[in-house]
Structure formats: C-alpha cells, structure tokens
Amino acid sequence: MDAAPDFDPKNSFYQDQIKQNLVINVYKNNKWGTYRHLLLEELEEVETEHCVVGTTSVGDLSSLRLIKGPLTSETSLRKGSKLIYVKLILAMSDSVVDFEMFQVYNFSLNFKDIMLASGRINADLFTPNRIGQQFPLGFEVSGRDSSGRRVIAVTNNAPLASLVVAEEDLILNVPExxxxxxxxxxxLVYFTVIYALLWDNLLKPGTSILIHxxxxxxxxxxxxxxxxHGCDIFVTVGTxxxxxxxxxxxxxxxxSHIGNSRDTSFEEMIKIQTNGRGVDIVLNSLIDDKLKxxxxxxxxxxxxxxxxxxxLSIDTSLNLLLMEREISYHGVMMDQVFQNAIPIIIRLFKKIDDGIKLGYVKPLPRTVFKIDEVEAAxxxxxxxxxIGKIVVKTREEEQQKVITPSKMLYSGIPRFHCHPEKSYIIVGGLGGVGMELADWLMLRGxxxxxxxxxxxxxxGYQTQRISIWKSYGVNVHISKKDVTTKKGCYDLIKESNELGPIDAVFNLAAVLKDALFEDQTKENYRISLAPKASATLHLDEVTRELCPNLRFSL
Structure with a gap:
C-alpha cells in the first residue's frame, strides 16, 4: 500500500471510504479504489486449415461460428488401424478400418442440423458419445482426397468442416x-428414400404414395x-x-394430386382421388394434427x-385406433443406422451407384451459401x-477433374486441443475442480x-469418473508423489515423461487450514502454502530442465 496514516475508523481518511460500503478497499497511487470483475476479452480469430462449424451457445443460431480444429493437410492417418490424431475431437470406433482425409469443397445442411443448433433436440438423441456430441452438425460432404480425386462421403466425424476424415468404405467417386x-x-436424401422405399422392394408400378x-x-x-418405378404419386407443398x-x-x-402441407386439406384430396381407398405408402415429415x-x-x-x-425424439404417442386397418408404422433415422449398422450404409452407397447408372439418382436443386455465411444458411x-437442398461452399472447384487441392486457410475462433501422444498433469486432480478439468481435457482429446x-x-464418485474417462481411451495414472518437495516433483515429471512428453501442467492442489485469526499459526500457513507456492516453484524449476517442449504451466 502507498503511504497512508495508521488505520483508524474515526480518521476521515478512512471514514469517508468506509461509507462507500465496498467489500475490498485499495489505496494505490494516492487514490482509493477496489477490485472488480472484468468481462473476458472476445477471442480473436486465428488462421487455420481445419475449421469446424459449431454453436458456442446451444439454441442460439447467432452463436454459430467456425471453430479451429486440430487437423492439417499433413496430418497422417495410420492405415489398417484406428485413426490417431483425429481422436483429438472425434469419437472413433474400436474397429480396425481404413480412413481417408480430404479437403471439403461443399457440405449440405439438413433439418436435423437446424433442430440441433436451435436446441429443439439434443445431440444425445443421435450418439451417446460425449466427444461426438461436441460437433454433431452435418452428415454429407463433397471434396477432393489427397490424390486429387473428386469424392462424396458421409461421416459423423465433425463433417461441417474444411477438412474431414471418413472411412474409405463410405466414400464414393463423383460421376464425371x-x-x-x-x-x-x-x-442423405437418397439414403433415406432408398432405405425407406426400396430396401423391402415396396415400389411397383401403380403403387400409390403420398409424399409430404x-x-x-x-x-x-x-x-x-x-x-x-411407375408409382401413382400424391404430394403436398407449402407455397x-x-x-x-x-x-x-x-x-x-x-x-389434382398436389395438396397443401400447411393444413389437413390433403386428407380430403386423398379420399376424393382414391375413391376413399387411401394410399399404400405415406412418406411423412409433418407433425401434430397433420401427422394424424x-x-x-x-x-x-x-x-x-x-x-x-x-x-420421434419426443416420443409422440398415437391413438392405436388410427392404425386399426393393419397399417404398419416405420421410423427412419439414418443417423441411427449410421451409428449402429455401417454395413447397411455401404450397401446403400452401392444402391446409389446403381441408381446413378439407371438415372433415378440425380442432383437436386439447391441454394448455395459461402463458408462465411453459415449463420445465414x-x-x-x-x-x-x-427448394431442394441448402449447400455451403467452402472453396471453388477447379476445372481439372483430378488435381491435388491447394492448402487453404480459414478464420476461426481458437480452441484448445490436446495432443494424443503427450501427457497432461493435474496436481490435485482428484479434487472437485481437478476432476472437472480432467473431464474437460478428455473432451478435447x-x-x-x-x-x-x-x-x-x-x-466411488472418483472411481466412476475415472472409469468413464478410460472408456474413452484415456490412460489415467494416479500419482501420490509429494509435490511440496523438489524430489517429489522431479520423480513426478520423470514418471510422467515415460507415458509421453509433457504438454501441460495444471496445479490445482489446495490444503485448507481454516481457523479464527487468533488461532492461526505459522505452521498452518506453511502447510497451506506448500502445495501452492512451494509446489509451483519446484514444478517450474524441474519442468524447465526436463520438459523442453512444455506448452502450458498453470
């Protein structure tokens, strides 16, 4: 504190300040002040090869942003085994598969993406994997692989992005x-239609169908x-x-076969046009009274x-009397098929290839937005x-059919990512804050x-959380080294380096020695300061010696 008279509540120097009723009073530079909370500064965008579309606040479309991802065009994928680096942000299966990474040129939006981003449905409807729930938007992309081949692919590995990784079996060459x-x-649209209508050979000449x-x-x-397939088609539209x-x-x-999807008048159209018989198939996307x-x-x-x-997501009930005429009800969610039955997706790709050759699988009309217009899209x-699809274009396509894509940089907000081959230390890691930090790190790879x-x-809570982290492939090591001594810190850093080069050290340790002021002792202060001040000092000295590539020490 700057020079000031001895404290006396009757002294006007202090008396006037006490009347301000502030929690903390600070006299500095010959002025009275206090501490106050300041808003964090807005994150400045960074240039990155890999950016992913996500919401920073679920339910708020204005929070849609391009977020920095961990990939680069040089990221290596291990053939014939699990993907290494993409584990940073993605939830990968344990199966032995081959992956391909490619530059995205276009990705399309679906109503699922709108409902997720707006908060009308939760990501856990589509995957129980919390890592996969971080970037649940998207499903289908087109682009070029590392050899310059033009491809389309489906993936749940953060597909609304500038770089995407997909299983090689889920990639198809683009027709010339x-x-x-x-x-x-x-x-996705043809997957849905083929799975819903052709999987069981439902369509025959004369089959009547209502398409909403x-x-x-x-x-x-x-x-x-x-x-x-020569069907008798009835449709509804909204405008x-x-x-x-x-x-x-x-x-x-x-x-006479075109009805209105904004009300239930299409029911009367069907009765009149089919002489009261009804249709063989309804492909439905309407809700509430229009569904019934x-x-x-x-x-x-x-x-x-x-x-x-x-x-489907809110488990809407239906009166079974509505289905008394031997009607069967089928829910089609391709997201669930993708999660649980990849062989079906592979077969659907084959059927799409067949449909392209037969002429009924063809491109749809679309409205195109640029990558920096994601929110508008x-x-x-x-x-x-x-009408048709909404497509977001990340980059322009070259005239050449085969060309190695050039490296492109995008502006995105920064995001912390862990390196899967490096180690991360949390001192006090089994405390409440420590376990929350560990969970946060798990979500970041x-x-x-x-x-x-x-x-x-x-x-049991600690055991449960550790078990959960291990289920996500995290190697969790519990250390009882005494970090209040330099030797303990040296032993901790040495054993941690054996797991992998240390990337970050977080010191959250705390020992509370609460007591009335008159009951406090010098020993209590020493015990409380040791895991904070002493441990931080020792960790700083040891990591400077043994961790030349340490990124963070907090």
Missing part, C-alpha cells in the same frame, strides 16, 4: 458429369425414385411457388414411414422457403492423463 456441388446434394413436403431434399429424391415448381419440373403429377391426418390417408395394410425427427433453412493426489482414490 457432376460438379462437386451437385454431388453434395446426393447422399415434396419440394424438400427428400421429397424431390422420392419423386425421382417413384417416377422411375404456391413450390406448387408451380412441381408443375414445371414434374409435369407427370397432375394438379396423414395416417387417416392410409389404405388397409399400408405402410406409414416417418422421416421427421421431432415426433441456417436461418434461411428455418424459413422453409428453399487427452489420452495420457496424470492425476496427482496425496490421498489417492477415496470415493
């Missing part, structure tokens, strides 16, 4: 006549497939513009196929005005974690 933008409109929201991505894909689009591009569908009206449009023995996410999709605690594991 298509652009990469064309290709990005294909996978027929100018959406799945709707147009279904029209292409059903027209090829006059979309009705006119169908009349222009699908003249095979008479105007759609079920009433079914013919006896018909099949109701639900492709909407909302009612999401908001536009919420309006329901688009840590694979080698040293938790320092003089008492070791003492509760």
């Amino acid at each position: 006549s298509w652009s990469l933008e064309d290709a990005s409109t294909i996978p 929201s027929a100018t959406g991505g799945v709707g147009i894909a279904a029209l292409n497939v059903c027209l090829y 006059e513009e979309k009705r006119n689009y169908l009349k222009e591009h699908f003249p095979q569908i008479p105007d 009206a759609s079920i009433r449009c079914m013919a006896r023995g018909g099949r109701f196929i639900e492709i909407g996410k909302f009612d 999401f908001r536009y999709m919420t309006t329901g005005k688009h 840590v694979k080698k974690l040293i938790l320092v605690s003089s008492s070791g594991i003492r509760s």
Whole structure:
C-alpha cells in the first residue's frame, strides 16, 4: 500500500471510504479504489486449415461460428488401424478400418442440423458419445482426397468442416458429369428414400404414395425414385411457388394430386382421388394434427414411414385406433443406422451407384451459401422457403477433374486441443475442480492423463469418473508423489515423461487450514502454502530442465 496514516475508523481518511460500503478497499497511487470483475476479452480469430462449424451457445443460431480444429493437410492417418490424431475431437470406433482425409469443397445442411443448433433436440438423441456430441452438425460432404480425386462421403466425424476424415468404405467417386456441388446434394436424401422405399422392394408400378413436403431434399429424391418405378404419386407443398415448381419440373403429377402441407386439406384430396381407398405408402415429415391426418390417408395394410425427427425424439404417442386397418408404422433415422449398422450404409452407397447408372439418382436443386455465411444458411433453412437442398461452399472447384487441392486457410475462433501422444498433469486432480478439468481435457482429446493426489482414490464418485474417462481411451495414472518437495516433483515429471512428453501442467492442489485469526499459526500457513507456492516453484524449476517442449504451466 502507498503511504497512508495508521488505520483508524474515526480518521476521515478512512471514514469517508468506509461509507462507500465496498467489500475490498485499495489505496494505490494516492487514490482509493477496489477490485472488480472484468468481462473476458472476445477471442480473436486465428488462421487455420481445419475449421469446424459449431454453436458456442446451444439454441442460439447467432452463436454459430467456425471453430479451429486440430487437423492439417499433413496430418497422417495410420492405415489398417484406428485413426490417431483425429481422436483429438472425434469419437472413433474400436474397429480396425481404413480412413481417408480430404479437403471439403461443399457440405449440405439438413433439418436435423437446424433442430440441433436451435436446441429443439439434443445431440444425445443421435450418439451417446460425449466427444461426438461436441460437433454433431452435418452428415454429407463433397471434396477432393489427397490424390486429387473428386469424392462424396458421409461421416459423423465433425463433417461441417474444411477438412474431414471418413472411412474409405463410405466414400464414393463423383460421376464425371457432376460438379462437386451437385454431388453434395446426393447422399442423405437418397439414403433415406432408398432405405425407406426400396430396401423391402415396396415400389411397383401403380403403387400409390403420398409424399409430404415434396419440394424438400427428400421429397424431390422420392419423386425421382417413384417416377422411375411407375408409382401413382400424391404430394403436398407449402407455397404456391413450390406448387408451380412441381408443375414445371414434374409435369407427370397432375394438379389434382398436389395438396397443401400447411393444413389437413390433403386428407380430403386423398379420399376424393382414391375413391376413399387411401394410399399404400405415406412418406411423412409433418407433425401434430397433420401427422394424424396423414395416417387417416392410409389404405388397409399400408405402410406409414416417418422421416421427421421431432415426433420421434419426443416420443409422440398415437391413438392405436388410427392404425386399426393393419397399417404398419416405420421410423427412419439414418443417423441411427449410421451409428449402429455401417454395413447397411455401404450397401446403400452401392444402391446409389446403381441408381446413378439407371438415372433415378440425380442432383437436386439447391441454394448455395459461402463458408462465411453459415449463420445465414441456417436461418434461411428455418424459413422453409428453399427448394431442394441448402449447400455451403467452402472453396471453388477447379476445372481439372483430378488435381491435388491447394492448402487453404480459414478464420476461426481458437480452441484448445490436446495432443494424443503427450501427457497432461493435474496436481490435485482428484479434487472437485481437478476432476472437472480432467473431464474437460478428455473432451478435447487427452489420452495420457496424470492425476496427482496425496490421498489417492477415496470415493466411488472418483472411481466412476475415472472409469468413464478410460472408456474413452484415456490412460489415467494416479500419482501420490509429494509435490511440496523438489524430489517429489522431479520423480513426478520423470514418471510422467515415460507415458509421453509433457504438454501441460495444471496445479490445482489446495490444503485448507481454516481457523479464527487468533488461532492461526505459522505452521498452518506453511502447510497451506506448500502445495501452492512451494509446489509451483519446484514444478517450474524441474519442468524447465526436463520438459523442453512444455506448452502450458498453470
């Protein structure tokens, strides 16, 4: 403190300040002041090869950002085994598979992405893996692999990104006549339609089908497939513009077979046009009363196929009397198929390849946004005005069919990532804050974690959390080294380096010696200071000697 009179509450120097009723009073530079909390500065964007689309606040579309990822174009993938580096942000399976990384040129949005980003459904609906829940948006991309080959792929490994890793079995070459933008409109919509309608050979000439929201991505894909198979098609759309689009591009569908998806009037259309029989199949994406009206449009023995996410996610109940005419109900969620049945996805890719050759799998109309217009793309999709797909273009396609893609940099907000081959030390790691930090590091890719605690594991909660981290592939080592001594710190750093080069050390240790002021002793101060001041000093000295590549010491 600067020069000031001895404390006396009656002295006007202190008396006037005490009247301010502040928790803390500081006299500095001949002025009275106090401590106050300041907002953290906004993160400045950094240049990065790998950026991923994500929300910084779930439910708020205005928080959609490009977030720095851990990959680079030089990142090596180990063939014939699990992916090494992508474990930083991704949830990989334990199966032995080959992976391919490629530069993304286009990715498309789906209604699932809108519902996730807006908070209407949770990511745990699609995956129980907490690492995978961090970047759940997206499914399909198009781009070039390291050899310059044009490809389309599906993946749940943070697909809305500038660099993507996918299993080699889930990558398909782009036809010569298509652009990469064309290709990005294909996978999910045709997966859905083929799985829903062709998997059990439902479509035959004359099969009647009601396709809701027929100018959406799945709707147009279904029209292409059903027209090829000679079906009797009924559709619904939400606007006059979309009705006119169908009349222009699908003249095979008479105007009397086009209904309104904004109300239940389509039910009357079906009754009139089918003489009260109903339709054999309903491909549904409508909710509430329109969903129930759609079920009433079914013919006896018909099949109701639900492709909407909302009612499935909230477990909406249906009156079973609506289905008394031997109607079967089927929910189609390709996300779940992808999570649990990769062989089916591989077969679907084969069927898409067959459909391309037969002519019923073809690119869809789309609205295209640039990579720096991601929020605008999401908001536009919420309006329901688009026809076909919404595509986000990350970079322009070259004229050459095969060319090694050049390295590109994007602006994204920084994000901390752990290196899977390096070690991370948390002193006091079995305390409340220490375990929260360990969990945070796990979500950011840590694979080698040293938790320092003089008492070791003492509760079932600690055992449970460690078990969870191990289930995510984290090697958790508990150390009881005495970090209040230089020898203890030396032994800790030495054994940690054997697991992997140390990247960061976090000192969260604390020993509380609470007591009334008159009961405090010099020994209590020494005991409290040791794990903080002494340990920090020793760790600093030892890491300077043994950890030349240490990035962080906190």
